[in-house]
Amino acid sequence: MGIHLGVWNMAVLFYIIRKLVLREDGVMQAIHVEELEKTFRVRRKEKGMRGSVQAILRPQTEEIRAVKGVSFGVDAGEMLAFIGPNGAGKSTTIKMLTGILYPDGGRATVLGIDPAKRRRQLAYQIGTVFGQKEQLWTHLTPYDNFRFFGAIYDIPEKETERRIGELAERFELGEFINTPVRNLSLGQRIRCEIVASLLHKPQVLFLDEPTIGLDPVVKESVRSLIRQMNREFNTTIFLTSHDVGDIEKICKRIIIVNAGQIVLDDSMEHLKYHYLHKKIVEVKMQEETALPQVEGITILKRKGTHARLEVDTGRIEIGDALRRINASDVEDINISNVPLENIIMDIYKAEGRDTAS
Amino acid sequence: MLTAVKNQVRVCALSIKYNIMREMLNQVTFLMNVTFMILNNASILIQWFILFRLREEIGGYTMREIMVLWGLTAASFGLSHILFARVYSLPELIVSGKLDSYLVQPKSVLLGVMTSSTDVSAIGDLLYGVILLMVAGLSVRGFLFSLLFVVTGAVTLTAFALLLGSLAFWFVRVEMLSGQMVMGLVSFATYPDGIFRGISRFLLYFILPVGMVVYHPVHILVRFDGGMLFTVLVYACLLSAAAAAVFYRGLRRYASSSLMEARM
Numbered sequence: 110m111g112i113h114l115g116v117w118n119m120a121v122l123f124y125i126i127r128k129l130v131l132r133e134d135g136v137m138q139a140i141h142v143e144e145l146e147k148t149f150r151v152r153r154k155e156k157g158m159r160g161s162v163q164a165i166l167r168p169q170t171e172e173i174r175a176v177k178g179v180s181f182g183v184d185a186g187e188m189l190a191f192i193g194p195n196g197a198g199k200s201t202t203i204k205m206l207t208g209i210l211y212p213d214g215g216r217a218t219v220l221g222i223d224p225a226k227r228r229r230q231l232a233y234q235i236g237t238v239f240g241q242k243e244q245l246w247t248h249l250t251p252y253d254n255f256r257f258f259g260a261i262y263d264i265p266e267k268e269t270e271r272r273i274g275e276l277a278e279r280f281e282l283g284e285f286i287n288t289p290v291r292n293l294s295l296g297q298r299i300r301c302e303i304v305a306s307l308l309h310k311p312q313v314l315f316l317d318e319p320t321i322g323l324d325p326v327v328k329e330s331v332r333s334l335i336r337q338m339n340r341e342f343n344t345t346i347f348l349t350s351h352d353v354g355d356i357e358k359i360c361k362r363i364i365i366v367n368a369g370q371i372v373l374d375d376s377m378e379h380l381k382y383h384y385l386h387k388k389i390v391e392v393k394m395q396e397e398t399a400l401p402q403v404e405g406i407t408i409l410k411r412k413g414t415h416a417r418l419e420v421d422t423g424r425i426e427i428g429d430a431l432r433r434i435n436a437s438d439v440e441d442i443n444i445s446n447v448p449l450e451n452i453i454m455d456i457y458k459a460e461g462r463d464t465a466s
Numbered sequence: 467m468l469t470a471v472k473n474q475v476r477v478c479a480l481s482i483k484y485n486i487m488r489e490m491l492n493q494v495t496f497l498m499n500v501t502f503m504i505l506n507n508a509s510i511l512i513q514w515f516i517l518f519r520l521r522e523e524i525g526g527y528t529m530r531e532i533m534v535l536w537g538l539t540a541a542s543f544g545l546s547h548i549l550f551a552r553v554y555s556l557p558e559l560i561v562s563g564k565l566d567s568y569l570v571q572p573k574s575v576l577l578g579v580m581t582s583s584t585d586v587s588a589i590g591d592l593l594y595g596v597i598l599l600m601v602a603g604l605s606v607r608g609f610l611f612s613l614l615f616v617v618t619g620a621v622t623l624t625a626f627a628l629l630l631g632s633l634a635f636w637f638v639r640v641e642m643l644s645g646q647m648v649m650g651l652v653s654f655a656t657y658p659d660g661i662f663r664g665i666s667r668f669l670l671y672f673i674l675p676v677g678m679v680v681y682h683p684v685h686i687l688v689r690f691d692g693g694m695l696f697t698v699l700v701y702a703c704l705l706s707a708a709a710a711a712v713f714y715r716g717l718r719r720y721a722s723s724s725l726m727e728a729r730m
C-alpha cells in the first residue's frame with residue numbers, strides 16, 4: 110500500500126515538474142521566471158545632524174521595489190541580453206537567479222532548480238561573472254585561485270590541471286598566471302574571473318557587466334570567448350551590459366527592463382527590423398544648399414555643408430528621398446541604419462526613466 | 467554524503483591554509499605578531515604571581531588553577547581566531563553586502579565565510595595557552611582533557627560570536643554590541659569564578675557563556691565531574707546549532723550590494 114502510494118506520488122510529482130520546466134515541445138528551459146519580486150528596505154535619513162538624531166530616535170524605513178513582477182523564460186543554449194537603464198533591477202534579478210538574494214515573491218527556476226531552496230545544487234551548474242566584484246582571492250596567483258575553485262567544485266586535481274591548462278591557453282593567461290591577482294590589470298583580472306567561472310563547465314553563465322572598463326581588444330576577446338562557449342558547449346548566456354557592442358555581438362535576444370518591469374522582450378533581429386524603416390543619411394555638399402523639406406525626412410543636424418537626415422522609409426521611399434537632394438552638389442554621402450544604441454535609448458525614453466519606488 | 471563532507475572539509479582546510487600562507491608572506495611581521503602576543507599574555511600572568519605571594523587562594527583558585535584558566539582561555543581564543551577570525555567581523559560583512567562570492571559556490575556559505583580570514587597573533591595565543599596547560603602540572607589524562615576543552619571552548623566562543631554577529635541581518639548597528647560582548651566574555655574568562663556571586667554569576671554562566679568555556683572545564687580538571695562534562699559538550703553543540711540556524715534564517719534577509727569589492 111505504502112509503496113503504491115509512493116509510486117503514484119512520484120508519478121504525479123514528476124508530471125508537475127515536467128509541466129513546470131518543460132515547454133510544450135519538450136525543450137528544457139534553462140531559466141524560468143514567473144512574477145519575480147524583490148523589495149529592499151532601506152533606512153531613510155534626513156539631511157544633517159538633525160536627521161541623524163531623528164534616525165536614531167525614530168528610524169524610518171523606505172521600501173524600494175527593485176523588481177516588480179518579472180516573468181520570462183530562456184531556452185537552453187540561448188544568448189540573452191538583459192538590459193535597462195541604471196537602477197532598473199538587472200543585478201537584483203541576476204542575484205535572485207543565482208541564489209544570492211532571496212526573492213520576496215514569485216518563482217524562479219534555473220535548470221529546473223529553485224535557487225532559493227537548492228542553492229548549492231544549482232551552484233555546481235551555473236557560472237557567474239560580476240564585472241564589479243571579485244571572486245578571486247587577491248593575495249593568491251590566478252593559478253592557485255583556479256586550484257581552489259577546482260576544490261570548491263569537487264573537480265579531481267588532475268582534471269583541474271588539465272582544464273586550467275586548456276583555458277589558460279585559450280584566454281592567453283600564460284604571462285601572468287603566476288602573478289598575485291592584486292598585481293594584475295583590470296582586463297587581466299576579468300579574464301581570470303571568467304576562467305574561474307568556466308572551470309566547472311557551467312550550463313548557464315550569468316554575466317553582469319563583464320566588459321566594464323576593458324579596452325576594445327580585450328572586450329572583443331571576452332565577447333568571442335562567450336560566443337565560443339555557447340557554440341561548443343551550448344552554454345546558455347544571460348548577460349547584462351551597458352555596452353551596445355556586447356549586446357549586438359553576443360546576443361540573439363533582448364529583454365529590456367525599466368523600473369523593475371519588463372518593457373520589451375524580443376529577438377534582436379525583430380527589434381532591428383522594427384526600427385529599420387528609418388535610415389540615417391549623412392551628406393556633405395559642395396556648398397550650403399537648401400535641404401528638402403518634405404514629409405518623412407527629418408533634419409537631425411546641420412552644420413555648414415554637412416547635414417544628417419533621418420529618412421522614414423514608411424512614408425517616403427529612400428530613392429525618392431535621395432532624388433530630393435541635388436546630386437551634382439553632393440561631395441560625399443553615407444546611408445546607414447539607425448544604430449542599436451539609438452533604438453535602445455528611444456525605448457528607455459519612451460518608458461520614462463522613472464526610478465523604482 | 468561522506469564524500470560531500472570530505473570535500474567540504476578539504477575546501478575549509480585549503481582556505482585556512484591559504485589564509486595562513488598569506489600572513490606568512492611577510493615573515494618578520496608574522497614572527498613579531500606571534501612573539502608579542504605571547505609576551506603580552508605572559509606579562510599579565512605576572513600580576514597573579516604577585517597576588518598569590520600575598521594570599522594563598524583567591525576566589526577558590528590557587529596559582530595552578532589560574533594557569534589552567536589562562537591556558538584554556540588563551541588557547542580557545544587562539545584556536546577560534548586562527549580558524550574562524552571572520553566570524554568576529556561578520557556584521558561588517560553582512561551590512562556592506564560582501565557575502566555574494568560565498569553564495570554562488572556549491573559549498574556551505576557559513577563555513578566559507580567563517581574560514582575566509584585568519585588572525586596571526588592568535589597563533590601566539592594558542593601556543594601560549596597550550597604551553598601554560600603543559601606546565602600547569604596536570605596529569606596526562608588531565609592534559610588530554612584540557613585539549614578537549616580548548617576545542618569545546620573555541621567552538622562555544624565562535625558560536626557565541628556567530629550568533630551575535632548574525633543579528634546584523636536584522637539590526638544594522640549590532641557591530642559594537644557583538645564586539646563588546648565577545649571581549650567581555652574573554653576578559654571575564656581570565657578571572658576566577660569564585661569572585662563573582664549572585665546575579666553576575668548567573669549572567670556568566672547563562673548569558674555570556676564564560677562558565678561553559680572555562681569555569682566548568684577548570685572545575686572538571688580539578689575534580690572530575692561527568693555531569694559537568696556532559697553539560698559543556700551539549701552546550702557547545704546546542705549553541706553552535708542555534709547560531710547556525712540564526713545565520714541561515716538571517717541570510718534570507720541578506721541584501722547584497724553593488725559596491726566595488728575585492729575578496730581579501
Ligand SMILES: Nc1ncnc2c1ncn2[C@@H]1O[C@H](COP(=O)(O)OP(=O)(O)OP(=O)(O)O)[C@@H](O)[C@H]1O
Nearest residue numbers: 149175194195196197198199200201465721722723
Ligand atoms: N542592497 C541594496 N539595498 C537597497 N537597495 C538596493 C540594493 N541593491 C539595489 N538596490 C536598489 O534596487 C534598484 C535596482 O538596483 P539594481 O542594482 O538591480 O540595478 P541595475 O539594473 O543593476 O542597475 P545598474 O545598471 O546601475 O547596475 C535600485 O533602485 C537600487 O537603488
Ligand SMILES: [Mg+2]
Nearest residue numbers: 199200201317
Ligand atoms: Mg547592476
